[in-house]
Amino acid sequence: MDNALSWFSRLVTVRPWVTLLVLLLLTVALAAGAALREPPPDAAAALPDGSPITEEIAEIEERFGESGEVRVSTLLFRGEALTPDGLSQMDTLIDSIVMDPAVGGILAPTDPVFSPTLMIGAMLQVDSFDSVS
Structure with missing residues (x-):
């Protein structure tokens, strides 16, 4: 384990551009996968149909539409x-x-x-x- 850490620290200090390149490639790979991520469901989708909370959410959306936030x-x-x-x-x-x-x-x-x-x-x-x- 000590040899691996000393090798890694030597790599980072002697060739910092390799470390930066690896971090850049890792960032690009993770950013490319972000578009494939499924959006989290809203609260109403997690509730069963016909529950009182679902009915209230539907009534609020009916009354206020997209402008249901605080004004x-x-x-x-x-x-x-x-x-x-x-x-x-x-x-x-x-x-x-x-x-x-x-x-x-x-x-x-x-x-x-x-x-x-x-x-x-x-x-x-x-x-x-x-x-x-």
Whole structure:
């Protein structure tokens, strides 16, 4: 074993181009085989037909299609948004968006909306910005 390791270390140090060539050929051979690899199955293919999870996955794909991932929306406010009037308007607008049945039905069940009004309201310990001056 010692002779094999000393021979290998001598080969690597005396002729490094041989080592690099072997590594290059090995990389090319493995990369050529990567195209022949079968893609991993998705989760729905591994589940039995008619299972509740399969039905839910089908319903999600039916409702959302290819856009079933998370979408982030940003609302931009002009002017003095951090004044009490601006915060009150922002809070009213966000509440009306969340309460809309077309929007509220597709929001995440826990904490779907984050806004500066939530953070500032928590710091001031108020539910409404009407009393803030």
